[in-house]
Amino acid sequence: MAETQLSRDDEFGLTEEQQLLKESLLDWGERELPLTRVIKMNQEGHPYPEDLVKSMADLGIIMGTVPTEQGGSGLTWEDQMLIADLIGYIDPSIATAAGFMAVETGWGFTLNRYGNETIQKEFIKPAINGEKFVGIATTEPGGGSDVAGFECTAERDGDGWILNGEKTFISGTEEVQEMGGAYWVNVRTGPAPEDAPHKNMTSFCVPVDADGMNFQEPYRDAGRMAISTGGFIMEDVRIPDEYRLGEEGKGFYYTMEGFDNARMLIGASSVGVTRRVLEEAADYIKQRETFGKPLAKYEGIQFEFVDLYTRMKALRLMYEQVAKMQDTRYEEAGYGDVEGKPKTFSPTDVVRWISMIKWKAPHLAKEAADKAMHWLGAAGYSDEYVFETAWKGIMSYCVGAEGGANIQKIVIARETLGPEFMPYK
Amino acid sequence: MDFLVFVKQVPDTNDVEVDEESGTIIREGVESILNPFDEYALNLAIRLKEETDEEVEITAISMGPPQAKEALRKCLAIGADRAILLSDKAFAGADTWATSCTLFKAVEKLGGADLYFTGQEATDGNTAQVGPEMASNLNISPITYVEEVLDFDPDEGTISVRKETDQGYMKVQGKLPLVLSCMTPPDFEPRIPGVKEIMAAKKKPMETWGSEELEGSSDQFGLEGSESQVISTYPPSSKGPGEKFEGTPEEEATKILQRLESEGFLDD
Numbered sequence: 276m277a278e279t280q281l282s283r284d285d286e287f288g289l290t291e292e293q294q295l296l297k298e299s300l301l302d303w304g305e306r307e308l309p310l311t312r313v314i315k316m317n318q319e320g321h322p323y324p325e326d327l328v329k330s331m332a333d334l335g336i337i338m339g340t341v342p343t344e345q346g347g348s349g350l351t352w353e354d355q356m357l358i359a360d361l362i363g364y365i366d367p368s369i370a371t372a373a374g375f376m377a378v379e380t381g382w383g384f385t386l387n388r389y390g391n392e393t394i395q396k397e398f399i400k401p402a403i404n405g406e407k408f409v410g411i412a413t414t415e416p417g418g419g420s421d422v423a424g425f426e427c428t429a430e431r432d433g434d435g436w437i438l439n440g441e442k443t444f445i446s447g448t449e450e451v452q453e454m455g456g457a458y459w460v461n462v463r464t465g466p467a468p469e470d471a472p473h474k475n476m477t478s479f480c481v482p483v484d485a486d487g488m489n490f491q492e493p494y495r496d497a498g499r500m501a502i503s504t505g506g507f508i509m510e511d512v513r514i515p516d517e518y519r520l521g522e523e524g525k526g527f528y529y530t531m532e533g534f535d536n537a538r539m540l541i542g543a544s545s546v547g548v549t550r551r552v553l554e555e556a557a558d559y560i561k562q563r564e565t566f567g568k569p570l571a572k573y574e575g576i577q578f579e580f581v582d583l584y585t586r587m588k589a590l591r592l593m594y595e596q597v598a599k600m601q602d603t604r605y606e607e608a609g610y611g612d613v614e615g616k617p618k619t620f621s622p623t624d625v626v627r628w629i630s631m632i633k634w635k636a637p638h639l640a641k642e643a644a645d646k647a648m649h650w651l652g653a654a655g656y657s658d659e660y661v662f663e664t665a666w667k668g669i670m671s672y673c674v675g676a677e678g679g680a681n682i683q684k685i686v687i688a689r690e691t692l693g694p695e696f697m698p699y700k
Numbered sequence: 701m702d703f704l705v706f707v708k709q710v711p712d713t714n715d716v717e718v719d720e721e722s723g724t725i726i727r728e729g730v731e732s733i734l735n736p737f738d739e740y741a742l743n744l745a746i747r748l749k750e751e752t753d754e755e756v757e758i759t760a761i762s763m764g765p766p767q768a769k770e771a772l773r774k775c776l777a778i779g780a781d782r783a784i785l786l787s788d789k790a791f792a793g794a795d796t797w798a799t800s801c802t803l804f805k806a807v808e809k810l811g812g813a814d815l816y817f818t819g820q821e822a823t824d825g826n827t828a829q830v831g832p833e834m835a836s837n838l839n840i841s842p843i844t845y846v847e848e849v850l851d852f853d854p855d856e857g858t859i860s861v862r863k864e865t866d867q868g869y870m871k872v873q874g875k876l877p878l879v880l881s882c883m884t885p886p887d888f889e890p891r892i893p894g895v896k897e898i899m900a901a902k903k904k905p906m907e908t909w910g911s912e913e914l915e916g917s918s919d920q921f922g923l924e925g926s927e928s929q930v931i932s933t934y935p936p937s938s939k940g941p942g943e944k945f946e947g948t949p950e951e952e953a954t955k956i957l958q959r960l961e962s963e964g965f966l967d968d
Binding site for chain 1: 731733770773774777892893894895896898899901902
């Protein structure tokens with residue numbers, strides 16, 4: 276897959292290894308996941324093809340930031356963000372980024388960090404090898420972004436726990452049933468204190484084949500159809516204590532860290548989607564003529580194009596900054612030391628940047644797809660081109676997946692104006 | 701056993717622009733890649749290595765500017781064990797003959813190999829000459845346009861291949877050492893290096909040899925050592941617009957047939 280005039284300068288500053296990685300990803304995309312297949316997968320819907328999962332695993336890009344001694348590729352976040360960008364570029368329907376960057380890599384990395392050896396051996400390593408799926412189940416019928424308001428529960432039962440409650444709008448519910456695997460599930464292990472409702476939440480790794488796990492019919496989403504969205508009800512699901520993540524009652528903090536990693540990867544993938552959309556659109560507007568000249572000669576179109584392009588470049592710089600900060604965060608805090616804190620800045624400093632990229636990048640990708648459809652007219656509205664597929668897919672990250680836009684704005688406001696100005700205070 | 705794979709870094713474009721004054725390809729702003737044909741040749745070498753019980757070392761060699769190391773690093777990531785870059789100002793301006801002579805000197809320094817691999821051609825010059833010229837320098841046989849390996853017997857020192865010809869295919873058996881110039885069948889499709897292979901490539905040896913290391917005189921290299929000179933380079937003239945036949949499928953087919961007949965394409 277050749278570089279184009281729009282993205283050639285993206286090579287600037289990449290290490291030799293990153294350049295090779297980029298070349299491999301683009302070759303993989305051209306061979307395994309050309310746009311024709313992206314569109315077809317979107318039309319046919321889930322489950323996500325296992326051959327693609329396996330080949331991504333062979334490349335070592337699923338949970339690439341997990342240390343090599345734990346079965347990962349030991350990549351930096353800078354590397355993984357570059358990969359996430361390219362995954363968005365290759366599959367602008369965002370299904371691959373949603374399933375295997377945000378969910379498996381962002382959440383999976385964090386699951387590995389807080390999970391014990393049993394969890395790592397039974398679920399993480401097989402997921403890294405493309406043999407199982409691990410996902411995240413936070414949202415409940417009562418809400419998603421209001422993590423502290425969850426109602427699912429777990430009660431101690433001898434040397435284990437009994438889980439009850441319903442999780443909904445969960446990515447990968449069909450895939451996990453096909454491939455086997457587990458969900459990171461947040462539940463209450465004590466009442467929510469009025470002044471600190473985020474306390475008494477505990478995270479568990481729940482195998483999908485545990486007795487009492489009842490999966491529901493998947494939703495018919497507007498887009499990113501190649502990865503499923505569904506839900507499940509836990510009815511007296513008994514799991515051993517070794518499937519608990521970290522300490523009892525600290526699930527909220529682990530979950531926020533998982534969100535950080537998933538959100539930044541989706542930010543990078545959205546930049547990739549934007550680039551692909553603009554490249555495909557550029558090809559069209561440079562060739563298609565109306566009234567004797569190409570569409571690209573009309574300022575009404577070219578000014579819109581360069582506005583989107585400029586903002587895309589700015590967001591790329593922004594995600595590179597996010598990645599550098601996240602690398603420093605884990606380097607200084609220590610990957611294995613889950614209590615460790617970064618020294619150069621606080622984790623909330625990173626969170627502010629992550630929220631900025633998660634807020635802006637999906638919206639830019641959606642706007643680019645929207646504009647491209649307008650430039651192309653009827654052709655852009657059809658599935659002959661990838662724009663409507665991209666538009667419908669990226670919308671999932673605008674409306675709420677991994678935290679809606681307004682939640683990101685609240686986080687940025689909290690970290691800039693101060694927590695005393697929070698609407699929930 | 702030793703396998704040597706000759707590779708080249710080429711501009712990644714099918715839309716090459718030529719500087720009208722100098723008659724050379726404009727390389728500024730054009731990304732460089734490993735010649736795709738050479739990737740297939742390298743993959744064949746790796747496959748044969750994997751299929752034999754013999755211990756095999758694969759060395760990738762390239763002549764080019766310092767940035768050709770990028771192409772060699774990719775070879776190491778794909779599966780070569782060692783890489784050598786032949787780079788020196790004295791090598792500049794070489795035609796295919798001077799290139800093959802320079803490569804030959806490197807081969808002599810390495811002490812030769814059991815099998816030599818090249819892509820059928822490079823996508824920038826498309827001469828397809830370096831492979832056969834290497835064979836000439838080495839005084840061994842080339843088998844060109846290899847598209848399938850039928851048998852490889854390291855104990856007997858033989859290899860049987862199917863090669864493409866203008867008329868069809870030919871089965872050829874040869875005794876090692878041999879030069880194989882490879883085509884691009886699906887069987888030789890290059891593997892895509894993953895993260896682990898890319899990281900491992902960092903630790904594999906890569907050397908750079910100049911004219912001093914090759915112990916040759918300046919008239920053997922580069923422009924001075926070249927037997928031919930490029931007078932001018934220009935893109936092919938455009939073929940002009942095609943012709944569109946319209947109607948029902950039957951009508952379209954009839955019109956195409958009539959046209960082919962009138963042009964004499966269907967004559968015996």
